[in-house]
Amino acid sequence: MRPFALFSAFALAALLASTAAAPAVAAEVKIKDIARIAGVRENALTGYGLVFGLSGSGDSIRNRATVQSVANTLRNFGVNVSEADIASRNVAAVIVTAKLPAFAEPGQELDVQVASSGDARSLNGGTLMLTPLMGPDARLYATAQGAISVGGYQFEGITASTQKNHPTVGWIPSGATVEQSSPLRVAGDGRSLSVLLNEADFTNANRIAASIRSALPGVAVRAEHAGKVVVDYGRVPDSVVAEIARLENLTIQQQRRARVVVNERTGTIVAGGDVRLGAVSISHGNLNVEIRTDYTVSQPGGLLVRPGSGVASVVVPRTTLRTDEADAPLVSIPEGATVADLVASLRAVRLTTRDVIAVLQSIKAAGALDGELMIQ
Numbered sequence: 001m002r003p004f005a006l007f008s009a010f011a012l013a014a015l016l017a018s019t020a021a022a023p024a025v026a027a028e029v030k031i032k033d034i035a036r037i038a039g040v041r042e043n044a045l046t047g048y049g050l051v052f053g054l055s056g057s058g059d060s061i062r063n064r065a066t067v068q069s070v071a072n073t074l075r076n077f078g079v080n081v082s083e084a085d086i087a088s089r090n091v092a093a094v095i096v097t098a099k100l101p102a103f104a105e106p107g108q109e110l111d112v113q114v115a116s117s118g119d120a121r122s123l124n125g126g127t128l129m130l131t132p133l134m135g136p137d138a139r140l141y142a143t144a145q146g147a148i149s150v151g152g153y154q155f156e157g158i159t160a161s162t163q164k165n166h167p168t169v170g171w172i173p174s175g176a177t178v179e180q181s182s183p184l185r186v187a188g189d190g191r192s193l194s195v196l197l198n199e200a201d202f203t204n205a206n207r208i209a210a211s212i213r214s215a216l217p218g219v220a221v222r223a224e225h226a227g228k229v230v231v232d233y234g235r236v237p238d239s240v241v242a243e244i245a246r247l248e249n250l251t252i253q254q255q256r257r258a259r260v261v262v263n264e265r266t267g268t269i270v271a272g273g274d275v276r277l278g279a280v281s282i283s284h285g286n287l288n289v290e291i292r293t294d295y296t297v298s299q300p301g302g303l304l305v306r307p308g309s310g311v312a313s314v315v316v317p318r319t320t321l322r323t324d325e326a327d328a329p330l331v332s333i334p335e336g337a338t339v340a341d342l343v344a345s346l347r348a349v350r351l352t353t354r355d356v357i358a359v360l361q362s363i364k365a366a367g368a369l370d371g372e373l374m375i376q
Contacts, residue, residue, distance in 0.1 A: 035195050049131030050093060051129070054092055054120065057121040094114045106181055112172045123170050148172055194230050195230075260374070
């Protein structure tokens with residue numbers, strides 16, 4: 001067993017065991033931690049810009065949009081140049097994106113992401129020229145500009161190249177400035193507020209409605225469905241902000257879903273302490289196959305053999321195949337055991353984390369996992 005896999009299994013078992021040891025009590029959370037008010041949300045901003053200052057790693061002249069954009073930009077500064085005269089690879093066309101918070105005011109700074117839209121090899125060392133950022137309503141909300149931070153690189157030679165991460169995507173921390181405020185727009189006519197759950201759940205929606213009724217006796221409250229609770233005041237509140245603050249600070253006993261999340265690419269397993277297993281027996285075999293090929297050179301021998309047509313050295317492959325199938329260990333899990341108990345039992349028979357993932361998938365297929373299995 002590899003040291004990293006063994007460490008991952010030990011760490012995972014310790015984490016799940018500590019989670020399972022705690023009593024399964026519903027967590028008390030504020031409404032604002034699991035829900036939001038309808039209309040209060042972030043808005044996506046997008047813009048098209050140019051990155052200058054690249055060291056020959058920008059767009060080629062085949063990208064007519066980049067060449068035309070550079071010519072138009074220079075004309076804005078009083079420099080008239082033909083598109084045919086632009087052959088520099090120090091410029092790249094990019095798409096700039098950002099998120100506008102719900103209560104952004106002019107002058108507030110935002111982080112922006114820059115991504116190449118042409119055939120540029122790298123944005124490393126480039127500077128984004130002033131770029132307007134528009135909302136879905138085609139109105140300008142922010143402007144972006146600044147030096148790009150790229151978490152990677154690419155270097156090329158005549159016969160070799162090396163690259164780390166994605167050098168055609170970068171960030172500009174605090175690179176955008178808000179030009180237009182994002183006002184609070186509560187959905188509806190103002191007489192009611194809608195509480196939207198981040199994750200739809202009938203039990204939590206009903207508990208939110210009950211908590212609001214207890215805090216606001218004279219207000220009509222109803223849970224429309226698993227993801228929405230409507231608070232009807234019957235009139236426009238004197239202060240919408242005060243009412244929202246009052247609602248979001250109410251608490252409920254949240255009911256969490258029994259869920260196991262598995263990431264096959266990284267071999268990661270995350271499970272809640274309330275995930276239980278039915279009585280099940282597990283037999284997991286281990287077949288190791290080793291194939292080895294050695295190459296030897298066969299030389300023509302003998303005194304009568306002379307160099308000539310049809311006489312040459314021959315490379316002869318010699319393949320050795322060996323199989324080793326270990327005995328399949330048998331693991332029995334009692335009724336009501338947790339995923340932590342399962343991991344501890346599988347660790348005792350030296351199964352890797354990826355083997356544990358395969359076992360969990362089989363347990364779910366057998367109907368012995370009392371919860372949801374999510375595979376990423």
